[in-house]
Amino acid sequence: MDETPLASLLERFRPLGEAVCARLEAAIAELGLPRGESRPRPVFALADYAAVKDPFSGELGLTASWTDPHGHRIGTLRFHGDGSFYAEFDVAEPHPTDRRWFIEAVTAWGRDGVIKSEPRLLPALE
Numbered sequence: 001m002d003e004t005p006l007a008s009l010l011e012r013f014r015p016l017g018e019a020v021c022a023r024l025e026a027a028i029a030e031l032g033l034p035r036g037e038s039r040p041r042p043v044f045a046l047a048d049y050a051a052v053k054d055p056f057s058g059e060l061g062l063t064a065s066w067t068d069p070h071g072h073r074i075g076t077l078r079f080h081g082d083g084s085f086y087a088e089f090d091v092a093e094p095h096p097t098d099r100r101w102f103i104e105a106v107t108a109w110g111r112d113g114v115i116k117s118e119p120r121l122l123p124a125l126e
Contacts, residue, residue: 006051009062013079017044017064020077020108020115024089027106027117032096040068042075042089054081075105084111088120100124 024042029035047064054061059081066075066089075089087108095101101121108117 005060006049006062009051009060009079010049013062014044016079016085016113017047017062017077020044020085020087020110023108023115023117024075024087024106027108027119028089028091031091031103031106031119033091033093033103040066040074040090042066042077042087044077047075047077052078057081082111085109091119094124095121 021042021044025035033039035041044064047066050063050065052061052063053059061081062079064077065073068074075087077085077087079085085108088105089107090105091103092105093103095103100123102124103119104122105120106117107120108115110116
């Protein structure tokens with residue numbers, strides 16, 4: 001019996017997806033935010049998945065998304081058929097050590113085993 005495209009994509013992208021999620025978690029920790037049970041986490045196994053077709057190349061990719069308890073999307077991870085990816089995960093908290101900033105989200109991107117990340121900061125309201 002043939003695997004479904006989604007099952008095949010999950011098998012293909014799972015190791016990288018788990019590494020990307022670990023990088024997102026590390027980026028949040030590097031900001032000085034404590035890990036806690038009350039904060040949603042970017043855990044690959046807890047995402048909802050969909051196979052997506054790239055309209056330009058026609059290749060299949062994978063989208064993982066996370067929602068909060070109210071069903072609002074709080075993060076996405078998109079793997080493209082060429083192996084590149086982009087992820088973002090909402091933080092939505094004041095910066096714990098620099099009151100000038102509000103942390104909107106953390107992002108990660110890359111390809112070929114290279115994962116880069118950065119926070120997305122907004123000026124805090126005064």
